[in-house]
Amino acid sequence: MAANSAKARKRHAGDSPSSVYVLPSDASDEDDFAHVGSSQSSQSQSQTSLDRSEMGVIEEIYCENFMCHRKMVVKLGRNINFITGENGSGKSAIIAALQICLGASARTTHRGKSLKNLIRNSDQGEQPRSALVRITLLNDGKGTDAFRPEQFGTRIQVERLIRIEGTAEYRLKDMDGRVVSKAKADLEAMLDHLNIQIDNPCAVLDQENAKLFLKGDPADKYKFFLQSTDLYKMRAVFAKIEDETNVRKESTLEHEGRKVQLLQQAHAQAVKMYEKAQSFAHLEEKLVSVKHHLAWSFVRVKETEYETLREELEQCQTKADSYKKHMAKYQAQVEVLTADQHHLNESLELETEKLADLDKQQQELKHRQRQLRYPQQIKEAERKQLEHNLQKSKKRLVEIEKDKLKKRQRYQEYMSSLEHKQAQSAKELDSVQLRLDDALDQKRHLEERGNVDFSAELNRLTEELDTCKGQRRDCKSERERVGARLHSIRDQSKNRLLAFGNGVPYLNQLIEENLDRFSQPPIGPLGLYVSIPEHRKHWTLAVELILKNVLNSYLVASGPDKALFDRLKAKAKCGQVSILIAKRSSHKYSGLHVPTGSLQEHAVASIVSVDDPNVFNALVDIAKIESKLIFDSRKEGEERTIASSSTSGSRSVQFYANVSEVYMPNGDKFFARRGNLGFIANKTMKHARILSQDHSAEENELADRLQVLDRHYEVLQRDEENMIRRRNALNRDQEEHERKMSEVNRRIHTLETDLNRLKRQQDQSMDTSIGDTTMLDDEKTELEFEMDTMHTRLQVLNDELEHDNPELAVISTDLSTLQATERSIHTRLNELKDQTMGLYQRLMQAKAKQVKATQQVDRLDGEIARKAAEVATAAAQVQDSVDKASSICGRIEDVEHPSYYNAQIHELNHRMTVEKAQFDHMDLCELELDVQEKAGKLNQKAIEFKNLSDNVHHVSAMLVKRKLKWAALRKEIATRTSLGFNKFMMKRDFAGKLKFDHTGQRLDVAVVRNKEGGTKLSVVNDMKQLSGGERSFTQVSLLMALGECIECPFRVMDEFDVFMDSINRTLTLKLLIETAKTEATKQFIFVTPNDLSSIKEDSMVKIQKLLPPRDRQLGRT
Structure with missing residues (x-):
C-alpha cells in the first residue's frame, strides 16, 4: 500500500504544471546545482487541456553534468511554458539537452564540435567522466496515437549518456524507468510516429538560428521556409529517388540485358559440347590396375622401414648397457673421495679452533700490557712537558736581556728629544681640544635624534611576529587537518571501509x-x-x-x-x-x-x-x-x-x-x-x-572551510613578511645609530686620551720610567727559580723511568711464544687447504664423469623408449597398409618402387585430362546436367529483367506526379503562411506580405505600417530598415505563421524577443500566448532572459525562473 501511494503521489506531481523540484541529494551544493524556481504558475490545469494534449509533449527535462548544470530537473506544463533567467544561468543548455537527447548532433546545437565538449567542466574536484540528459514524453493516448503503449506505458523516458571519450548511447525506458531499447532505430521510429521534428528550425529555434533568420538574405529565408514546412526534406527525397531511378535506367537495365545475352550464348555452347561428347572408359580401366600395384608397393616400403627401426633399437640397447657399467664405476670413486674430503674438513675445523684460542690469549695479554704501560706513558708525557717548558724559559731569559738593552737605548733617545717635544705638545694640545669640542657637539646631536626607544619597538614587533607565526602554524595545521578529512571523504566514495x-x-x-x-x-x-x-x-x-x-x-x-x-x-x-x-x-x-x-x-x-x-x-x-x-x-x-x-x-x-x-x-x-x-x-x-552514505554536505562545508583557511593563511603569511621587513628596517636603523654613536664615542675617547696624554707631558718634565728595568729583573728572578724546580722534577722522573716493570717483560715473552705457535698453525692450515682443494678437484671431476654417464644412460633410455614406440607404430602401419591393400586386391609380390607407379598414374591422368579438356573436364552426365542448368538460369534472368524494366518506368511516372503534387502543396503552404503572417502583423498595426519566388528560391518580406497617407514608397522590403524590436516582432510573426503548417507536438523558441523594447515585448508575449491557446493540444516552450512580469496569471501558462550564475550569487551575498 505504501509503495502504491508513493507511486500515485509521484504521478500526481508529474501532472502538475507547477511541479518543479530539486534532487534532495544535491540540494546543498551551492556551487554546481542549478536551481529552478517557479515565479508564476497556476496550481492546476483544466482537465480538458490535459486530456486533449498531443502525444509526445515534454513533461520533464533532466540534466546531469551537462554544460553548466551539475544536476537539474525541469517539469513543464502541457501548453505554454516560459523559462527565464539571467544570461549565463543555463537556459539555452536546457534546449541543447532537449536536442541532444532526441538525436541531434553537437554541431546542430551550436554549442560544440563534439558531444564530449558538452560535459560540464568542474573547477573544483575531479572532472566528471560522463554527462546524462533525459526527457519524459507523454504517451497516454488512445488508439494509434501512442507509441507502443504495451511496452512503454503512459510515459516514455529517453536518455542519452555522453562519455568523456566522445562516445554516447541512447536508452528508451518505460514509465517505470526500465530500459526497453538502446537502438537508435527505435528512437527514430518513435520520433517519426509522434511527428517530432528535432531538426526543424521552426519546431526548435535556438539562438544561432534566430540570429541567422534576422540577418539572412531572401535565399536563406526561403531555405528556412522549406526546412520549417518539411518541403525541403520531401524535395531531397524526390531528388534521391530520381537519381536512383536514373541509375537503374542507365546502368542496371543495360547490365541485366547483357547478362541475358551471355546466358543465351552459354546455353547454345553447352548443347553443342554435349552432342560431341565421346567415351574414354579404356583409360580408366588401365588406371585402376596401376593403382592396385601402387597399393602393394607401399606395403613393401613400410615393411622395409620396420626392419630398419628394429635394428636401430637393438643398437641403442647395447650402448645403454655399456654406459651403465661406467656409471657404477664412477659412483664408487665419488664415494671414496667424499669420505677423504670429510676427514680433511674435520682436521681443518680442529686447527681453526686452536687458532681462535690462540688469538683470544693474545688479546688478553695485549690488554694487560696496555694497562701496565699506562703509568709510564703518563710520566713520559710529563717529562716531555717539563723539557718543553725549560726551553721556553731559556728563550724568555734571552728576550729579557734584549728588552733591558732596548730600554736603556730608548731612555737615552728620550732625554735628547724631550725639549723639542714639549714645544710641539702645546700646539697639539690646542688642536686636540678643538676636535674634541666638535665631537662632543656631534654626540649631543645624535643623542637628541636617538630618543626613540628602539628596544621597546623591537620587543613589541617581535611579540607581534611570534603571535603571527603561531597563528600561521595553527592555520597550517587546521588546513592539513581539513584537507586530510576532505581527502578521506572522497576516498570513502570508492571504498566505504576507509570510513573506519x-x-x-x-x-x-x-x-x-x-x-x-x-x-x-x-x-x-x-x-x-x-x-x-x-x-x-x-x-x-x-x-x-x-x-x-x-x-x-x-x-x-x-x-x-x-x-x-x-x-x-x-x-x-x-x-x-x-x-x-x-x-x-x-x-x-x-x-x-x-x-x-x-x-x-x-x-x-x-x-x-x-x-x-x-x-x-x-x-x-x-x-x-x-x-x-x-x-x-x-x-x-x-x-x-x-x-x-x-x-x-x-x-x-x-x-x-x-x-x-x-x-x-x-x-x-x-x-x-x-x-x-x-x-x-x-x-x-x-x-x-x-x-552517512551522502557526504556531499560535509564535503562542501570542508571545501568552503579550506578556501577560507587558504585565504587566512595567505593573509597571515603576508602580515608575517611585512612584520619581518619592519623589524629588519628597525634593526638596520638601530645598528646605524649605534654605529654612529660608537664611532663618535671612539673619537671622543681617542681625543680625550690624546688630550690627557699631552697634558701629562706638559706636567711632567721628564719620565724616569722609560729607563726603569725593575720589572724585567723581577721576572728574570722568578724564571730562574722556576727553572731550578723543573730541573729537580725532571731528575726524579728520569730515575723512575729507568726502572722498568718486570711483568711487562714476562708478557712480551708470552706474546712471542703464542705468535710462533700461531705461525705454525697457519702453516698447517695452508697445507690442509691445499690438500682439500686438490681432493675437491678430483671429486668434482669424478662427479662430472658420473653425471655425464647418467645423462647418457637417461638419453639412451629415452631413445630406446622412443625407438620402441616407433617400432610398434611401424608394425601397426605395416599391418594397416596390408589390410588396406588386401581390401583392394590380392597380394602382388613382384612390385616396383611407388615412384614408378606414380609416374604411370600421372601419365594416365594427363591423357584423361586432355580428353576431358575438350568438354570442360566433365563427363557425359555432367554435360547433360550443365545444359539443363543453363536453360533454367536463362529463363529466370529473362523474367527478372522484364520485371525490373517495368518497375523503373512505373517509378519514373509516379515521381513526376509526386513533384506536381509537391509544387501544389508548396504553393498552398506559401499562401497560408503569407495570410497568417499578415494576420499576426496586424496585431502590431502593421501589414505584412511574403513574396515567394519559387523559381529563384527567394523569400522577400514586405512590411508597411497601417497609417493614413501610406504609399507604396512606405513599404519596407529590407529587414535592416526596421528597428530592433520591429524586426524581432516580424520574426515571431513569421515563425508563428509557419508553425500553423507543421504538426510537431511541441515548439521551442529561444531568445525570440532579442532587440525588443518593452512595448514590442509585451505585444509579442500577448501574441504568443493567444496563438498558443488556440492550439491547446500542442506544447510551447519560450526561453528569454528578459522580464515576464507583464504576463497575467493564467491556468495554461507556466513561468519558471533559473537562479543566476554562481559568481553573481556570491557577489550579491
Whole structure:
C-alpha cells in the first residue's frame, strides 16, 4: 500500500504544471546545482487541456553534468511554458539537452564540435567522466496515437549518456524507468510516429538560428521556409529517388540485358559440347590396375622401414648397457673421495679452533700490557712537558736581556728629544681640544635624534611576529587537518571501509585470508551492518554519536579468536579498532526494556535497521540503544520524555521508565541526574562520518572551510613578511645609530686620551720610567727559580723511568711464544687447504664423469623408449597398409618402387585430362546436367529483367506526379503562411506580405505600417530598415505563421524577443500566448532572459525562473 501511494503521489506531481523540484541529494551544493524556481504558475490545469494534449509533449527535462548544470530537473506544463533567467544561468543548455537527447548532433546545437565538449567542466574536484540528459514524453493516448503503449506505458523516458571519450548511447525506458531499447532505430521510429521534428528550425529555434533568420538574405529565408514546412526534406527525397531511378535506367537495365545475352550464348555452347561428347572408359580401366600395384608397393616400403627401426633399437640397447657399467664405476670413486674430503674438513675445523684460542690469549695479554704501560706513558708525557717548558724559559731569559738593552737605548733617545717635544705638545694640545669640542657637539646631536626607544619597538614587533607565526602554524595545521578529512571523504566514495580507518580494508583482507584459523568468522566493523531508513536520515548524526564507540568494533566468538585478531590488527596497524567477545546467536534479544507507547518508535533500537542478530545484541549490550531516544527538537523531547514531580516545594526532573538519554538531530543531548536536567552540546562532530552514505554536505562545508583557511593563511603569511621587513628596517636603523654613536664615542675617547696624554707631558718634565728595568729583573728572578724546580722534577722522573716493570717483560715473552705457535698453525692450515682443494678437484671431476654417464644412460633410455614406440607404430602401419591393400586386391609380390607407379598414374591422368579438356573436364552426365542448368538460369534472368524494366518506368511516372503534387502543396503552404503572417502583423498595426519566388528560391518580406497617407514608397522590403524590436516582432510573426503548417507536438523558441523594447515585448508575449491557446493540444516552450512580469496569471501558462550564475550569487551575498 505504501509503495502504491508513493507511486500515485509521484504521478500526481508529474501532472502538475507547477511541479518543479530539486534532487534532495544535491540540494546543498551551492556551487554546481542549478536551481529552478517557479515565479508564476497556476496550481492546476483544466482537465480538458490535459486530456486533449498531443502525444509526445515534454513533461520533464533532466540534466546531469551537462554544460553548466551539475544536476537539474525541469517539469513543464502541457501548453505554454516560459523559462527565464539571467544570461549565463543555463537556459539555452536546457534546449541543447532537449536536442541532444532526441538525436541531434553537437554541431546542430551550436554549442560544440563534439558531444564530449558538452560535459560540464568542474573547477573544483575531479572532472566528471560522463554527462546524462533525459526527457519524459507523454504517451497516454488512445488508439494509434501512442507509441507502443504495451511496452512503454503512459510515459516514455529517453536518455542519452555522453562519455568523456566522445562516445554516447541512447536508452528508451518505460514509465517505470526500465530500459526497453538502446537502438537508435527505435528512437527514430518513435520520433517519426509522434511527428517530432528535432531538426526543424521552426519546431526548435535556438539562438544561432534566430540570429541567422534576422540577418539572412531572401535565399536563406526561403531555405528556412522549406526546412520549417518539411518541403525541403520531401524535395531531397524526390531528388534521391530520381537519381536512383536514373541509375537503374542507365546502368542496371543495360547490365541485366547483357547478362541475358551471355546466358543465351552459354546455353547454345553447352548443347553443342554435349552432342560431341565421346567415351574414354579404356583409360580408366588401365588406371585402376596401376593403382592396385601402387597399393602393394607401399606395403613393401613400410615393411622395409620396420626392419630398419628394429635394428636401430637393438643398437641403442647395447650402448645403454655399456654406459651403465661406467656409471657404477664412477659412483664408487665419488664415494671414496667424499669420505677423504670429510676427514680433511674435520682436521681443518680442529686447527681453526686452536687458532681462535690462540688469538683470544693474545688479546688478553695485549690488554694487560696496555694497562701496565699506562703509568709510564703518563710520566713520559710529563717529562716531555717539563723539557718543553725549560726551553721556553731559556728563550724568555734571552728576550729579557734584549728588552733591558732596548730600554736603556730608548731612555737615552728620550732625554735628547724631550725639549723639542714639549714645544710641539702645546700646539697639539690646542688642536686636540678643538676636535674634541666638535665631537662632543656631534654626540649631543645624535643623542637628541636617538630618543626613540628602539628596544621597546623591537620587543613589541617581535611579540607581534611570534603571535603571527603561531597563528600561521595553527592555520597550517587546521588546513592539513581539513584537507586530510576532505581527502578521506572522497576516498570513502570508492571504498566505504576507509570510513573506519585507513588500515581497515587491509585488516578485512587479512581476516579473509585467515578465516580457517578462526573458530567462527569475525563480524565487523559493526558500522557496516547498521543502516537508517530514508525517512530518518536526518537523525544519522545523533545515531552515530550514540554508537561511535561500537561502530568500528569487531565481534569474535572466543579468547583464542581475540588473540589471533589482535595479531592481525597489529599487522594492519589498526589501533583504533576494538574487539568484543560474544557468543553467537541466531536471534535478536527479546523483551527489551524500551519505552512504552509512542516513545518506542523514538528509541535507537527502533530507528536503526540491523539484520545481523549478533550485531544488534552487541549494540544493546554496549550502547544501550533501547533506552536512548532521538527527537527533532529539544522542546519536543522534554515534553514527551520528562515526567516531572514536585517534592517539598522543589521540582524534581525524572524521565519516563526505560529512558536514559535524549538526543537531538544535531547531536546535542539532555539527561536527568539526581533530579536535575543536564544538557551537553555537541561541539565535536557536525556531520556523520560512518553511517552517512551522502557526504556531499560535509564535503562542501570542508571545501568552503579550506578556501577560507587558504585565504587566512595567505593573509597571515603576508602580515608575517611585512612584520619581518619592519623589524629588519628597525634593526638596520638601530645598528646605524649605534654605529654612529660608537664611532663618535671612539673619537671622543681617542681625543680625550690624546688630550690627557699631552697634558701629562706638559706636567711632567721628564719620565724616569722609560729607563726603569725593575720589572724585567723581577721576572728574570722568578724564571730562574722556576727553572731550578723543573730541573729537580725532571731528575726524579728520569730515575723512575729507568726502572722498568718486570711483568711487562714476562708478557712480551708470552706474546712471542703464542705468535710462533700461531705461525705454525697457519702453516698447517695452508697445507690442509691445499690438500682439500686438490681432493675437491678430483671429486668434482669424478662427479662430472658420473653425471655425464647418467645423462647418457637417461638419453639412451629415452631413445630406446622412443625407438620402441616407433617400432610398434611401424608394425601397426605395416599391418594397416596390408589390410588396406588386401581390401583392394590380392597380394602382388613382384612390385616396383611407388615412384614408378606414380609416374604411370600421372601419365594416365594427363591423357584423361586432355580428353576431358575438350568438354570442360566433365563427363557425359555432367554435360547433360550443365545444359539443363543453363536453360533454367536463362529463363529466370529473362523474367527478372522484364520485371525490373517495368518497375523503373512505373517509378519514373509516379515521381513526376509526386513533384506536381509537391509544387501544389508548396504553393498552398506559401499562401497560408503569407495570410497568417499578415494576420499576426496586424496585431502590431502593421501589414505584412511574403513574396515567394519559387523559381529563384527567394523569400522577400514586405512590411508597411497601417497609417493614413501610406504609399507604396512606405513599404519596407529590407529587414535592416526596421528597428530592433520591429524586426524581432516580424520574426515571431513569421515563425508563428509557419508553425500553423507543421504538426510537431511541441515548439521551442529561444531568445525570440532579442532587440525588443518593452512595448514590442509585451505585444509579442500577448501574441504568443493567444496563438498558443488556440492550439491547446500542442506544447510551447519560450526561453528569454528578459522580464515576464507583464504576463497575467493564467491556468495554461507556466513561468519558471533559473537562479543566476554562481559568481553573481556570491557577489550579491
